[in-house]
Amino acid sequence: MHVPIRDPETSTVANDSSGFGILAGVLIPGRGQPISKAALIVKDDIIEWVGPESEIPAQYQTFGFSRIPVLMPGMWDVHTHFMGADIVAPVTNFVPSFLPGTAALIGAVTVDDLRATLMAGFTSVRELGGYAGDVFPAVEKGAIVGPNVYSSMGILGITGGHSDIHELPLSTVKHGCSLGVPTQVCDGVDGCTSAVRQMVRRGAKVIKICSTGGVLSLNDQPEDSQFSPAELRAIVEEAARSSRVVASHAIGKNGIMAALDAGVKTIEHGMYVDEEVISKMKEKDAILVPTRHIVEGLAAGAEDLPPKVRVKVERLLQLSRDSLKLAVKRRLKIALGTDTFSSDRKHAISHGKNAKELLYAIEAGMLPLEAIEMATAIPPETLGRQARRAGQLRAGYDADMIAISKSPLENIEILTNPDNVTHVWKAGVLYKSPPVSFV
Numbered sequence: 001m002h003v004p005i006r007d008p009e010t011s012t013v014a015n016d017s018s019g020f021g022i023l024a025g026v027l028i029p030g031r032g033q034p035i036s037k038a039a040l041i042v043k044d045d046i047i048e049w050v051g052p053e054s055e056i057p058a059q060y061q062t063f064g065f066s067r068i069p070v071l072m073p074g075m076w077d078v079h080t081h082f083m084g085a086d087i088v089a090p091v092t093n094f095v096p097s098f099l100p101g102t103a104a105l106i107g108a109v110t111v112d113d114l115r116a117t118l119m120a121g122f123t124s125v126r127e128l129g130g131y132a133g134d135v136f137p138a139v140e141k142g143a144i145v146g147p148n149v150y151s152s153m154g155i156l157g158i159t160g161g162h163s164d165i166h167e168l169p170l171s172t173v174k175h176g177c178s179l180g181v182p183t184q185v186c187d188g189v190d191g192c193t194s195a196v197r198q199m200v201r202r203g204a205k206v207i208k209i210c211s212t213g214g215v216l217s218l219n220d221q222p223e224d225s226q227f228s229p230a231e232l233r234a235i236v237e238e239a240a241r242s243s244r245v246v247a248s249h250a251i252g253k254n255g256i257m258a259a260l261d262a263g264v265k266t267i268e269h270g271m272y273v274d275e276e277v278i279s280k281m282k283e284k285d286a287i288l289v290p291t292r293h294i295v296e297g298l299a300a301g302a303e304d305l306p307p308k309v310r311v312k313v314e315r316l317l318q319l320s321r322d323s324l325k326l327a328v329k330r331r332l333k334i335a336l337g338t339d340t341f342s343s344d345r346k347h348a349i350s351h352g353k354n355a356k357e358l359l360y361a362i363e364a365g366m367l368p369l370e371a372i373e374m375a376t377a378i379p380p381e382t383l384g385r386q387a388r389r390a391g392q393l394r395a396g397y398d399a400d401m402i403a404i405s406k407s408p409l410e411n412i413e414i415l416t417n418p419d420n421v422t423h424v425w426k427a428g429v430l431y432k433s434p435p436v437s438f439v
Protein backbone atom coordinates (compact mmCIF):
# COMPACT_ATOMS: atom_id res chain seq x y z
CA MET A 1 0.00 0.00 0.00
CA HIS A 2 1.12 3.57 -0.59
CA VAL A 3 1.32 5.73 2.52
CA PRO A 4 1.86 9.48 2.61
CA ILE A 5 5.04 10.42 4.53
CA ARG A 6 5.10 13.41 6.79
CA ASP A 7 7.61 15.16 8.94
CA PRO A 8 6.14 15.49 12.46
CA GLU A 9 6.57 19.31 12.53
CA THR A 10 6.03 20.40 8.95
CA SER A 11 3.36 17.98 7.84
CA THR A 12 0.30 19.16 6.01
CA VAL A 13 -0.90 15.61 5.40
CA ALA A 14 -4.39 15.07 6.71
CA ASN A 15 -4.14 12.98 9.82
CA ASP A 16 -6.67 10.71 11.43
CA SER A 17 -6.85 12.43 14.82
CA SER A 18 -6.94 9.18 16.78
CA GLY A 19 -3.91 7.52 15.23
CA PHE A 20 -0.63 7.74 13.35
CA GLY A 21 2.01 5.49 11.87
CA ILE A 22 5.80 5.28 11.98
CA LEU A 23 7.97 3.73 9.28
CA ALA A 24 11.31 2.56 10.67
CA GLY A 25 14.46 1.45 8.82
CA VAL A 26 14.92 -0.90 11.79
CA LEU A 27 12.40 -1.64 14.54
CA ILE A 28 13.82 -3.14 17.74
CA PRO A 29 10.84 -4.65 19.58
CA GLY A 30 12.50 -4.92 23.04
CA ARG A 31 12.14 -8.70 23.08
CA GLY A 32 12.82 -10.75 19.98
CA GLN A 33 14.56 -10.04 16.70
CA PRO A 34 14.65 -6.60 15.02
CA ILE A 35 12.48 -6.06 11.94
CA SER A 36 13.90 -4.10 9.02
CA LYS A 37 11.66 -1.83 6.89
CA ALA A 38 9.02 -2.00 9.61
CA ALA A 39 5.85 -0.10 10.39
CA LEU A 40 4.09 0.60 13.67
CA ILE A 41 0.58 1.95 14.10
CA VAL A 42 -0.58 3.88 17.18
CA LYS A 43 -4.23 4.43 18.00
CA ASP A 44 -4.96 6.72 20.93
CA ASP A 45 -2.26 5.77 23.48
CA ILE A 46 -1.74 2.13 22.46
CA ILE A 47 0.32 0.34 19.81
CA GLU A 48 -2.26 -1.22 17.51
CA TRP A 49 -0.17 -2.95 14.85
CA VAL A 50 3.51 -3.80 14.21
CA GLY A 51 4.90 -5.50 11.12
CA PRO A 52 6.72 -5.10 7.80
CA GLU A 53 6.02 -1.86 5.92
CA SER A 54 4.85 -3.91 2.94
CA GLU A 55 2.02 -5.45 4.98
CA ILE A 56 0.37 -2.40 6.56
CA PRO A 57 -3.39 -3.16 6.70
CA ALA A 58 -5.53 -0.99 4.43
CA GLN A 59 -7.60 0.51 7.24
CA TYR A 60 -4.64 2.64 8.33
CA GLN A 61 -4.34 4.38 4.95
CA THR A 62 -5.80 7.64 6.25
CA PHE A 63 -3.17 7.89 9.01
CA GLY A 64 -0.19 10.24 8.74
CA PHE A 65 3.17 8.44 8.64
CA SER A 66 6.66 9.59 9.72
CA ARG A 67 9.84 7.90 8.53
CA ILE A 68 12.69 7.45 11.01
CA PRO A 69 15.90 5.36 10.99
CA VAL A 70 15.49 3.28 14.20
CA LEU A 71 12.51 2.76 16.50
CA MET A 72 12.61 1.01 19.88
CA PRO A 73 10.60 1.01 23.11
CA GLY A 74 11.18 3.87 25.55
CA MET A 75 13.84 2.80 28.05
CA TRP A 76 13.38 2.17 31.77
CA ASP A 77 15.65 2.85 34.73
CA VAL A 78 14.41 0.75 37.65
CA HIS A 79 16.66 2.29 40.32
CA THR A 80 16.53 6.08 40.58
CA HIS A 81 16.22 8.71 43.31
CA PHE A 82 14.91 12.23 42.74
CA MET A 83 16.28 14.08 45.77
CA GLY A 84 17.79 17.30 44.40
CA ALA A 85 21.20 16.04 45.50
CA ASP A 86 24.15 18.37 44.78
CA ILE A 87 21.75 21.33 44.42
CA VAL A 88 20.24 21.11 47.92
CA ALA A 89 23.27 19.38 49.52
CA PRO A 90 26.09 17.03 48.43
CA VAL A 91 25.09 13.44 47.58
CA THR A 92 26.74 12.31 50.80
CA ASN A 93 24.67 14.54 53.09
CA PHE A 94 20.96 13.89 53.64
CA VAL A 95 20.63 16.04 56.77
CA PRO A 96 19.23 19.16 54.97
CA SER A 97 16.27 17.04 53.75
CA PHE A 98 14.90 17.40 57.27
CA LEU A 99 14.81 21.23 57.20
CA PRO A 100 11.49 23.02 56.59
CA GLY A 101 11.04 24.09 52.98
CA THR A 102 13.57 21.65 51.56
CA ALA A 103 10.90 19.35 50.14
CA ALA A 104 9.60 22.23 47.98
CA LEU A 105 13.13 23.02 46.78
CA ILE A 106 13.78 19.37 45.91
CA GLY A 107 10.41 19.21 44.14
CA ALA A 108 11.32 22.24 42.03
CA VAL A 109 14.66 20.68 41.03
CA THR A 110 12.93 17.36 40.35
CA VAL A 111 10.77 18.99 37.66
CA ASP A 112 13.83 19.49 35.45
CA ASP A 113 15.35 16.14 36.41
CA LEU A 114 12.18 14.38 35.22
CA ARG A 115 12.29 16.33 31.96
CA ALA A 116 15.97 15.41 31.43
CA THR A 117 15.18 11.75 32.08
CA LEU A 118 12.38 11.67 29.51
CA MET A 119 14.46 13.56 26.91
CA ALA A 120 17.25 11.00 27.34
CA GLY A 121 14.78 8.35 26.12
CA PHE A 122 13.58 6.99 29.47
CA THR A 123 9.78 6.81 29.43
CA SER A 124 9.48 4.98 32.78
CA VAL A 125 11.44 4.91 36.01
CA ARG A 126 11.16 3.01 39.24
CA GLU A 127 12.11 5.34 42.09
CA LEU A 128 13.41 3.50 45.15
CA GLY A 129 13.12 6.36 47.64
CA GLY A 130 12.73 9.99 46.66
CA TYR A 131 10.35 12.83 45.87
CA ALA A 132 9.37 11.98 42.27
CA GLY A 133 6.50 9.90 43.64
CA ASP A 134 5.10 13.07 45.23
CA VAL A 135 5.64 15.11 42.03
CA PHE A 136 4.27 12.49 39.61
CA PRO A 137 0.59 13.55 39.87
CA ALA A 138 1.62 16.78 38.09
CA VAL A 139 3.10 14.68 35.25
CA GLU A 140 -0.11 12.66 35.00
CA LYS A 141 -2.17 15.85 34.83
CA GLY A 142 0.09 17.23 32.08
CA ALA A 143 1.34 20.21 34.13
CA ILE A 144 4.97 19.08 33.82
CA VAL A 145 6.86 16.73 31.53
CA GLY A 146 8.39 13.46 32.74
CA PRO A 147 8.45 9.68 32.52
CA ASN A 148 6.01 7.32 34.22
CA VAL A 149 7.17 7.10 37.83
CA TYR A 150 6.68 3.97 39.93
CA SER A 151 7.90 5.08 43.35
CA SER A 152 8.46 3.30 46.64
CA MET A 153 8.10 6.74 48.28
CA GLY A 154 10.27 5.93 51.33
CA ILE A 155 13.06 3.43 51.99
CA LEU A 156 12.45 1.01 54.88
CA GLY A 157 15.34 -0.06 57.08
CA ILE A 158 16.22 -0.93 60.66
CA THR A 159 17.20 1.61 63.32
CA GLY A 160 20.89 2.24 62.74
CA GLY A 161 20.66 0.71 59.26
CA HIS A 162 21.16 2.06 55.73
CA SER A 163 17.94 4.11 55.60
CA ASP A 164 18.57 5.74 58.99
CA ILE A 165 20.37 9.11 59.10
CA HIS A 166 23.02 8.33 61.67
CA GLU A 167 24.05 11.96 62.21
CA LEU A 168 20.59 13.03 63.44
CA PRO A 169 18.75 12.26 66.70
CA LEU A 170 16.48 9.23 66.17
CA SER A 171 13.43 11.28 67.17
CA THR A 172 14.21 13.74 64.33
CA VAL A 173 14.52 10.90 61.80
CA LYS A 174 11.19 9.43 62.93
CA HIS A 175 9.53 12.86 62.81
CA GLY A 176 10.94 13.36 59.29
CA CYS A 177 9.43 10.06 58.14
CA SER A 178 6.02 11.15 59.32
CA LEU A 179 6.38 14.38 57.29
CA GLY A 180 7.28 12.56 54.07
CA VAL A 181 11.09 12.53 54.04
CA PRO A 182 11.76 9.48 51.84
CA THR A 183 13.37 7.34 54.50
CA GLN A 184 11.84 5.27 57.27
CA VAL A 185 13.14 3.26 60.20
CA CYS A 186 11.08 0.29 61.35
CA ASP A 187 11.81 -2.55 63.76
CA GLY A 188 10.08 -5.79 64.73
CA VAL A 189 7.41 -7.66 62.79
CA ASP A 190 4.63 -5.25 63.79
CA GLY A 191 6.73 -2.17 63.03
CA CYS A 192 7.70 -3.53 59.61
CA THR A 193 4.11 -4.47 58.74
CA SER A 194 2.93 -1.02 59.72
CA ALA A 195 5.69 0.68 57.69
CA VAL A 196 4.64 -1.19 54.52
CA ARG A 197 1.05 -0.07 55.08
CA GLN A 198 2.20 3.52 55.52
CA MET A 199 4.09 3.41 52.20
CA VAL A 200 1.09 1.95 50.38
CA ARG A 201 -1.01 4.71 51.96
CA ARG A 202 1.39 7.32 50.53
CA GLY A 203 1.11 5.79 47.04
CA ALA A 204 4.03 3.36 46.83
CA LYS A 205 3.92 1.05 43.79
CA VAL A 206 6.84 -1.04 45.08
CA ILE A 207 8.28 -1.49 48.57
CA LYS A 208 11.97 -0.65 49.02
CA ILE A 209 13.92 -2.12 51.90
CA CYS A 210 17.56 -2.46 52.93
CA SER A 211 18.62 -6.00 53.87
CA THR A 212 22.27 -4.95 54.17
CA GLY A 213 24.23 -1.92 55.21
CA GLY A 214 25.28 0.63 52.64
CA VAL A 215 27.97 2.83 51.16
CA LEU A 216 26.74 6.33 52.02
CA SER A 217 25.40 5.50 55.50
CA LEU A 218 28.09 6.29 58.09
CA ASN A 219 27.96 3.65 60.81
CA ASP A 220 27.20 0.41 59.00
CA GLN A 221 28.98 -1.76 56.47
CA PRO A 222 27.69 -3.09 53.13
CA GLU A 223 28.45 -6.61 54.37
CA ASP A 224 26.18 -6.23 57.45
CA SER A 225 22.81 -8.00 57.34
CA GLN A 226 19.81 -5.87 58.27
CA PHE A 227 16.31 -7.01 59.29
CA SER A 228 15.74 -10.44 60.82
CA PRO A 229 14.31 -13.24 58.65
CA ALA A 230 10.95 -12.77 60.43
CA GLU A 231 10.93 -9.02 59.67
CA LEU A 232 11.80 -9.65 56.00
CA ARG A 233 9.01 -12.22 55.68
CA ALA A 234 6.52 -9.84 57.30
CA ILE A 235 7.42 -7.09 54.83
CA VAL A 236 7.13 -9.32 51.74
CA GLU A 237 3.83 -10.83 52.95
CA GLU A 238 2.29 -7.45 53.78
CA ALA A 239 3.41 -6.00 50.43
CA ALA A 240 1.92 -9.00 48.60
CA ARG A 241 -1.48 -8.37 50.23
CA SER A 242 -1.51 -5.08 48.29
CA SER A 243 -0.04 -6.65 45.12
CA ARG A 244 3.32 -4.93 45.65
CA VAL A 245 6.67 -6.60 45.19
CA VAL A 246 9.72 -5.80 47.31
CA ALA A 247 13.05 -4.42 46.10
CA SER A 248 15.97 -4.87 48.45
CA HIS A 249 19.16 -2.86 48.66
CA ALA A 250 21.39 -5.92 49.17
CA ILE A 251 25.18 -5.85 48.88
CA GLY A 252 26.62 -8.48 51.28
CA LYS A 253 25.90 -12.14 50.57
CA ASN A 254 24.05 -12.97 53.82
CA GLY A 255 21.64 -10.08 53.33
CA ILE A 256 21.07 -11.06 49.69
CA MET A 257 20.29 -14.67 50.64
CA ALA A 258 17.99 -13.64 53.51
CA ALA A 259 16.07 -11.29 51.20
CA LEU A 260 15.66 -14.03 48.57
CA ASP A 261 14.51 -16.55 51.18
CA ALA A 262 11.83 -14.08 52.28
CA GLY A 263 10.60 -13.65 48.69
CA VAL A 264 12.07 -10.29 47.65
CA LYS A 265 11.68 -9.75 43.88
CA THR A 266 14.70 -7.60 43.03
CA ILE A 267 18.23 -7.52 44.40
CA GLU A 268 19.65 -3.99 44.13
CA HIS A 269 23.46 -3.61 43.74
CA GLY A 270 24.29 -7.27 44.56
CA MET A 271 28.07 -6.83 44.61
CA TYR A 272 28.54 -10.17 46.38
CA VAL A 273 26.53 -12.21 43.87
CA ASP A 274 28.19 -15.62 43.40
CA GLU A 275 27.21 -19.04 42.02
CA GLU A 276 25.11 -19.89 45.10
CA VAL A 277 23.24 -16.57 44.93
CA ILE A 278 22.61 -17.02 41.20
CA SER A 279 21.09 -20.51 41.74
CA LYS A 280 18.79 -19.12 44.44
CA MET A 281 17.79 -16.13 42.27
CA LYS A 282 16.90 -18.42 39.38
CA GLU A 283 14.92 -20.71 41.67
CA LYS A 284 12.96 -17.70 42.98
CA ASP A 285 12.64 -15.91 39.59
CA ALA A 286 14.33 -12.87 41.15
CA ILE A 287 15.87 -10.05 39.11
CA LEU A 288 19.29 -8.42 39.56
CA VAL A 289 19.61 -4.64 39.31
CA PRO A 290 23.40 -4.17 39.25
CA THR A 291 23.65 -0.32 39.43
CA ARG A 292 27.17 -0.39 37.98
CA HIS A 293 26.80 3.26 36.95
CA ILE A 294 26.80 4.64 40.50
CA VAL A 295 29.71 2.49 41.61
CA GLU A 296 31.85 3.68 38.70
CA GLY A 297 30.54 7.25 39.13
CA LEU A 298 31.43 7.39 42.84
CA ALA A 299 34.78 5.70 42.21
CA ALA A 300 35.64 8.29 39.55
CA GLY A 301 35.18 11.09 42.10
CA ALA A 302 36.51 9.12 45.09
CA GLU A 303 38.89 11.87 46.22
CA ASP A 304 35.90 14.12 47.04
CA LEU A 305 34.12 11.47 49.17
CA PRO A 306 34.29 11.34 52.98
CA PRO A 307 37.04 8.83 53.98
CA LYS A 308 34.54 6.30 55.44
CA VAL A 309 32.62 6.25 52.16
CA ARG A 310 35.72 6.18 49.97
CA VAL A 311 37.03 3.01 51.64
CA LYS A 312 33.75 1.21 50.93
CA VAL A 313 33.60 2.33 47.29
CA GLU A 314 37.16 1.15 46.70
CA ARG A 315 36.36 -2.22 48.29
CA LEU A 316 33.23 -2.77 46.18
CA LEU A 317 34.41 -1.55 42.76
CA GLN A 318 36.00 -4.75 41.45
CA LEU A 319 33.40 -6.93 43.21
CA SER A 320 30.62 -5.14 41.35
CA ARG A 321 32.38 -5.69 38.00
CA ASP A 322 32.90 -9.39 38.76
CA SER A 323 29.35 -10.05 39.99
CA LEU A 324 27.74 -8.56 36.87
CA LYS A 325 30.12 -10.52 34.65
CA LEU A 326 29.12 -13.76 36.39
CA ALA A 327 25.40 -12.88 36.25
CA VAL A 328 25.63 -12.24 32.49
CA LYS A 329 27.55 -15.48 31.94
CA ARG A 330 24.93 -17.46 33.88
CA ARG A 331 22.11 -15.67 32.01
CA LEU A 332 20.48 -14.30 35.15
CA LYS A 333 17.54 -11.96 34.62
CA ILE A 334 18.92 -8.40 34.83
CA ALA A 335 17.09 -5.05 34.66
CA LEU A 336 18.67 -1.66 33.98
CA GLY A 337 19.04 0.38 37.15
CA THR A 338 21.61 3.09 37.78
CA ASP A 339 21.01 4.54 41.27
CA THR A 340 21.07 7.96 39.56
CA PHE A 341 20.50 10.69 42.14
CA SER A 342 22.52 13.81 41.42
CA SER A 343 20.78 16.91 40.10
CA ASP A 344 24.06 18.59 39.11
CA ARG A 345 24.33 18.06 35.34
CA LYS A 346 28.13 18.07 35.61
CA HIS A 347 28.09 15.13 38.03
CA ALA A 348 28.78 11.63 36.60
CA ILE A 349 25.56 10.26 38.12
CA SER A 350 23.21 13.14 37.27
CA HIS A 351 19.74 12.55 35.85
CA GLY A 352 19.67 12.03 32.08
CA LYS A 353 22.82 9.90 31.91
CA ASN A 354 20.97 6.69 32.79
CA ALA A 355 21.86 4.92 29.52
CA LYS A 356 25.49 4.71 30.64
CA GLU A 357 24.47 1.53 32.49
CA LEU A 358 24.22 -0.13 29.04
CA LEU A 359 27.98 0.31 28.54
CA TYR A 360 28.76 -1.64 31.71
CA ALA A 361 26.42 -4.44 30.64
CA ILE A 362 28.22 -4.73 27.30
CA GLU A 363 31.56 -4.63 29.09
CA ALA A 364 30.34 -7.55 31.25
CA GLY A 365 29.57 -9.63 28.16
CA MET A 366 25.99 -8.79 27.09
CA LEU A 367 25.11 -8.49 23.42
CA PRO A 368 23.55 -5.16 22.33
CA LEU A 369 20.13 -6.79 21.79
CA GLU A 370 20.29 -8.30 25.30
CA ALA A 371 21.29 -4.95 26.78
CA ILE A 372 18.27 -3.33 25.09
CA GLU A 373 15.99 -6.04 26.51
CA MET A 374 17.51 -5.25 29.94
CA ALA A 375 16.44 -1.63 29.38
CA THR A 376 12.97 -2.27 27.94
CA ALA A 377 11.16 -5.63 28.15
CA ILE A 378 12.54 -6.88 31.48
CA PRO A 379 12.04 -3.78 33.71
CA PRO A 380 8.22 -3.99 33.96
CA GLU A 381 8.76 -7.40 35.63
CA THR A 382 10.44 -5.58 38.54
CA LEU A 383 7.03 -4.18 39.49
CA GLY A 384 4.94 -7.33 39.54
CA ARG A 385 1.33 -6.47 38.77
CA GLN A 386 1.82 -2.72 39.26
CA ALA A 387 3.49 -2.12 35.88
CA ARG A 388 1.61 -0.86 32.86
CA ARG A 389 1.79 -3.00 29.72
CA ALA A 390 4.90 -1.36 28.35
CA GLY A 391 8.54 -1.93 27.45
CA GLN A 392 7.91 -3.69 24.12
CA LEU A 393 6.76 -2.64 20.67
CA ARG A 394 3.84 -5.05 20.42
CA ALA A 395 0.15 -4.67 19.72
CA GLY A 396 -1.75 -3.86 22.92
CA TYR A 397 1.24 -2.25 24.64
CA ASP A 398 1.52 1.42 25.67
CA ALA A 399 2.85 3.59 22.83
CA ASP A 400 6.05 4.51 24.73
CA MET A 401 8.68 4.70 22.00
CA ILE A 402 11.90 6.42 21.02
CA ALA A 403 13.47 7.11 17.63
CA ILE A 404 17.24 6.87 17.35
CA SER A 405 19.36 8.50 14.62
CA LYS A 406 21.68 5.49 14.24
CA SER A 407 21.38 1.82 15.15
CA PRO A 408 22.40 0.99 18.73
CA LEU A 409 22.78 -2.63 17.65
CA GLU A 410 26.08 -1.68 16.01
CA ASN A 411 27.21 0.62 18.80
CA ILE A 412 25.28 0.74 22.09
CA GLU A 413 27.02 4.01 22.99
CA ILE A 414 24.63 5.77 20.58
CA LEU A 415 21.98 5.56 23.31
CA THR A 416 24.13 7.38 25.88
CA ASN A 417 23.92 10.70 24.03
CA PRO A 418 20.41 12.23 24.35
CA ASP A 419 21.03 14.11 21.05
CA ASN A 420 20.82 10.75 19.25
CA VAL A 421 17.36 10.18 20.75
CA THR A 422 15.53 12.28 18.15
CA HIS A 423 11.93 11.53 19.13
CA VAL A 424 10.24 10.47 22.37
CA TRP A 425 6.61 9.38 22.50
CA LYS A 426 4.90 8.53 25.77
CA ALA A 427 1.41 7.02 25.59
CA GLY A 428 1.34 8.06 21.93
CA VAL A 429 2.11 11.72 22.66
CA LEU A 430 5.20 13.21 21.02
CA TYR A 431 7.37 14.92 23.68
CA LYS A 432 10.60 15.33 21.72
CA SER A 433 11.35 15.88 18.06
CA PRO A 434 14.27 17.41 16.14
CA PRO A 435 14.40 21.24 16.20
CA VAL A 436 12.92 22.91 13.09
CA SER A 437 15.30 25.26 11.28
CA PHE A 438 13.82 28.41 9.75
CA VAL A 439 15.55 30.06 6.78
Ligand SMILES: [Zn+2]
Binding pocket: 079, 080, 081, 128, 339
Ligand atom coordinates in the same frame (compact mmCIF):
# COMPACT_ATOMS: atom_id res chain seq x y z
ZN1 LIG B 1 19.61 3.56 45.61
